[in-house]
Amino acid sequence: MLKTYRADLHIHSCLSPCGDEGMRPRALVNQAKAMGLDMIAICDHNSAENTAAFISAGDARGLKVLPGMEVTSKEEIHLIALFDAQESCAALQNLIYQNLPGENVEEVFGPQTVVNERDEAVGVNRRMLIGATLLPFEQIVSVIHSLDGVAIASHIDRQAFSLVGQLGFIPEGIPLDGLEISPRTSKEEAKSRFHPYQHYSFVWFSDAHYLEDIGKSTTPFLLEETTSKEVKMALHGKEGRRVMEA
Amino acid sequence: MTVSDIVKSFGLKIRAGKNRLDQEVRGGYTGDLLSDVIAHSRKGSIWVTIQTHPNIVAVATMKELAGIILTGGREPDSETLRKAEEEEMPILVSSLFAFELTGKLYQMGISGMG
Numbered sequence: 001m002l003k004t005y006r007a008d009l010h011i012h013s014c015l016s017p018c019g020d021e022g023m024r025p026r027a028l029v030n031q032a033k034a035m036g037l038d039m040i041a042i043c044d045h046n047s048a049e050n051t052a053a054f055i056s057a058g059d060a061r062g063l064k065v066l067p068g069m070e071v072t073s074k075e076e077i078h079l080i081a082l083f084d085a086q087e088s089c090a091a092l093q094n095l096i097y098q099n100l101p102g103e104n105v106e107e108v109f110g111p112q113t114v115v116n117e118r119d120e121a122v123g124v125n126r127r128m129l130i131g132a133t134l135l136p137f138e139q140i141v142s143v144i145h146s147l148d149g150v151a152i153a154s155h156i157d158r159q160a161f162s163l164v165g166q167l168g169f170i171p172e173g174i175p176l177d178g179l180e181i182s183p184r185t186s187k188e189e190a191k192s193r194f195h196p197y198q199h200y201s202f203v204w205f206s207d208a209h210y211l212e213d214i215g216k217s218t219t220p221f222l223l224e225e226t227t228s229k230e231v232k233m234a235l236h237g238k239e240g241r242r243v244m245e246a
Numbered sequence: 247m248t249v250s251d252i253v254k255s256f257g258l259k260i261r262a263g264k265n266r267l268d269q270e271v272r273g274g275y276t277g278d279l280l281s282d283v284i285a286h287s288r289k290g291s292i293w294v295t296i297q298t299h300p301n302i303v304a305v306a307t308m309k310e311l312a313g314i315i316l317t318g319g320r321e322p323d324s325e326t327l328r329k330a331e332e333e334e335m336p337i338l339v340s341s342l343f344a345f346e347l348t349g350k351l352y353q354m355g356i357s358g359m360g
Contacts, residue, residue: 159281165281166278166281166297167297167299168280168281168284168301168305171300
């Protein structure tokens, strides 16, 4: 049976250098539950090393957590990747690690903490996760799809690190599954400003870096169950699944 | 001054649009954020950038720019080349970085917004 699920599928953890240190599994899952969310995704910059801990924490408290990532292309465009299988997310991470130069400078960009499901720090990622990969945007989209993932262009209404900001407009023929609009742009504004791209589904997520921002912006989906596969069907309006008006 | 004069002065490598190098260069713009280039570049300008994505050809064509110079030895994507040939948009490659190349172009008498 189809049901409406409220989702915030773009949340950073303490692994992202810019993500607050308080963005740890139990605390984050509790906050998401308190905000009435049915489904979240952890999308750290160019790494998915914290997703397993968040999925366990979510399982323990009855919140669906999808493994994801926010990848930076060589054009410095941010792209959200969402998966059902951890292995698929790990496969994307492998490719990214092979194409991600540099080492993090913690004092400048912030700490990159790897945690377990009990909110304990268990390690530090030393790569420069805030940096850009050497991979072209369109190649990343096609790799995500080859791994059965969902590809959504991040915050296209922002100037910095967005598909529209970096490339001026969305090139034709990129098989994106959706476009994310940041909380700063309203639905009405987005509809008129991005009218040429209305053949894509628009979604609103929080892009939270702090606990208090979780669920600040969400998208309701009509789905059979809370999987990325179902989200993808909704983004393409297949078999009754769809993105609901908030 | 023509695109060809710039090519000769700096030993730029010609990657596309070799039949359109006789175009007059009326000014210059340096930038990598394409939405910014769309907003501020002017017709007839030479554009200095590190972006190699095919959208640079669309932006340059739309803004009727004289040509695109990629800096730091960056090479255009293959699809970028294909589009540039189709649109006859010169794509040139310089081993200099944007600051040096822009400075040299300015010294040659190519002005910016002024």
